[in-house]
Amino acid sequence: MSHTTVKQKRTALKVARSSKTLNVSSGVFRVNQSMTKTINPSFSGKSFSSGSDSKVLDKSLAQTPKHTVQVFDEHGQDITPHPLYNPDPGVLQPKQGKIFPAHEMSWTTMTDFPSVAFQTTNASFTGPFTRSFFGSASASRTSQTAESVTDETKDFIVKPDLSSSLTDVQTRREKVKEQVREDIMDRVVDCYLTETETIWLLDIPAVSVSVDSEDAEAVKERNNAYTELCKNRQGNDKYVERSMQTFNDAPKTKEVQSDSITMVDKAVMSTTWDMYDSFCNKSDVSENTVVSAEGNKATVPDSSSMSHLLNPSGTDQSMSVFSTTSTVSGSSTHLEKMTVLPVEEEPDLELILQSDKFKQDLAMMERVVLANIFQPKLAAYRQLPVIEGDEESWTEQTKNSLSPFLEHLWAFKCELTMGRNVSSMTWNKKNPDLLAVGYGQHEFKDQKPGLVCCWSLKNPTWPDRIFHCESGVTALDFSSCNANQLAVGMYDGTIAIYNVQTAEQTPITDSSDCANMHTCPVWQLRWVDHDTGLAGEEKGEMLISVSGDGRISKWIHYKGLECVDLMKLKSPNVTINRQQWNPKILSLAPGLCFDFHPNDSKIYLAGTEEGQIHKCSYSYNEQFLETYEAHTGPVYKVAWSPFCPDVFLSCSSDWTIYLWRQDLPKPVLGFSSGQKVVFDIMWSPHCATIFGVVREGKVEIWDLRVSSLDPTIVSLTSTGVNPTVLLFTPETDCVLVGDSEGHVTVYKLKNLPAGGSTQVETLEDVIWSTLSSQHTLGKTDGSA
């Protein structure tokens, strides 16, 4: 079929394409040739084949040169692809003539050759057969026409190389090739054939035998026998023709359905901490599974992407899984534990809420939340720069006034302390943020159970520690040696020492078992450190108390409190007039306050209810060193100046405050402003000339540099509320005022004249000038 089509198409075939096909077809031909001859292997490729085929092409072209395909595009232009190779038929014919007579015998078979050649792209079975004939024919002749064939083949080998590159100018090339041929003819060239990676030697043994070979006879016999057999085949009974038909069964489709294959993505992220945890937990795998269940719950980051099963009843084996979708971390030990553990939800809640850590976190969170609110106030307290907030009033207040005033920062108050009278306040010696406040009534009536609250600056809304006491608290002091010990003096004369580290309501020790306990309210307590230990006396800290029964006692904590009397405050009748001293009646004046000298801890002052101030010595417990009399009412407070060693202040309910020098029996200066009872005074720990005064209804700050007649700052409290206690802060310039409503207000001293030094000289100058003015004026009383 293809024969005919190819024959018709022979003329129409594109010349360019043919070179390819002919290349392929003549592969075998080429090899056969090369087996028996030494042909230049470089030319054994396509060039040779095309050479041999080109002669066929040339023949075809010579026969029908006119029938060519012409291609026109839409515009009618002739875009016929020109052939790459246009041999000159006139020049080539004689050369072709050379070859063709050499292959005369096989010429008849050659009629099929072009067709075969063209169709070799599709079917290659007949090709090799016919070609092998051609090859064998040529092989039979090779020995005779070896030289000429080589020459011609070489001739044609050379030609297509050049023709493939150029399309025009054939004649000149012919001449060149003529000369090359002449040269090559005289040379003997050794050619070696080897296989490469892409070129193989095809070995098909010949099916034809030479007449001269050894087994030609046998072959001839066999050939003859075969021809005889073929002749006998026609009517022979031995050979019967049969045909078979194969059944083509009808096709049948069969379907199979399977479950949908679900694809699950699983990812594991290995992180540094995960590896660390696995390594640490490796040793815990063998432990109790219940314990490890809780450990599972605890390791929050080890989560897998399984769904969470809520099972409140907890009876089934529900898996404790974590419903996070973000990260999946694999931990082999963890996954082991995960499988078999029953999980209960109920105790989870309780366990969490009751754990210690949760309580601590709660407390810290409370402080954090409050810190957000109180941050400007606390920053002002600590003298830090304030972060700008939205509060307008804050900045207004600071801009307006230039005169000294008390800036209200905040107030320690809560519902527990509502309505209670603040009786004493003290700072913790070690932690400057901890403030102990004692609540108790001063008067005899309205006595109710007392309260001690330890406030922290970080939480102004609720105290950190709350201790309920049986009777009203009247005195407080923190120990310096053991900063967690708080001594509390009460209205009924009991002294208790609390440990504020825990929240236990019971004190460490109590003086109620002591035989010598005070019978009247303990008005002041102080831990005094006797560094300069006397010979025979024990060193260390001692608790000293003064009480309304006229005794100043030293308490020792040794399996309970035991006291030793330091001094008995004898009533003035006895001391002034010693001859009238009646030993039977030993009346003691109730002591209200005392203060140890800051430098010499053996000297102390004591103020009594009868208006006298006694200077006593630690070593003398019978006699006073000196007595200062000026007050006409109970002396509520005496205070040594922290800067000037000889100066002290005293305040009393006779509306006056006196400044004394310890060597003068009469006060140097007196301060009074209004007819109000003075409850408390305190020297400022920063400036020698400043002290604070708490009167009924007023808080006053006196600055002796400015004036000794009037207070520099007067701050009125709300009506009905009396400030009762005053406390300066040891590190910042704030002052705390406790009042009868249970509030402890923190004020900041603003716009006070700042002094570089502690102004000790100023104070002394003031005193000296006052004294000298007194002298000049003659002996007058201290201004009252």
Added chain:
Amino acid sequence: MLIVLQLYFSFHSNDRQTEEAPVLSDMAEVEDTLKRIQGINGVIGTIVVNAEGIPIKTTLDNSTTVQYAGLLHQLTMKARSTVRDIDPQNDLTFLRIRSKKHEIMVSTDKEYLLIVIQNPAE
């Protein structure tokens, strides 16, 4: 929305040294403290979330609670992963997110999350 993340690696050491650390004795104290925190001016809500991200105690409505709990749980896990990746012996203790309108404070632990949402401007 401006978000500022502050990661606290350790508690204030000052308080631990002295006797100031407050200790609550029993469940009533815990309830009291929670009530106090909720009563502070500006606090919008308080949520306690367990280790799995399930809220166990809350003062907000259900949908808001679930939303906060889920989102903050994931963020806390990521923050904890970050901290521990840098040093596996370290752990996250506190997380603070300050935005234009609110501040969200999360106190973290292995067992729970304590979330407080506050409006600091009152």
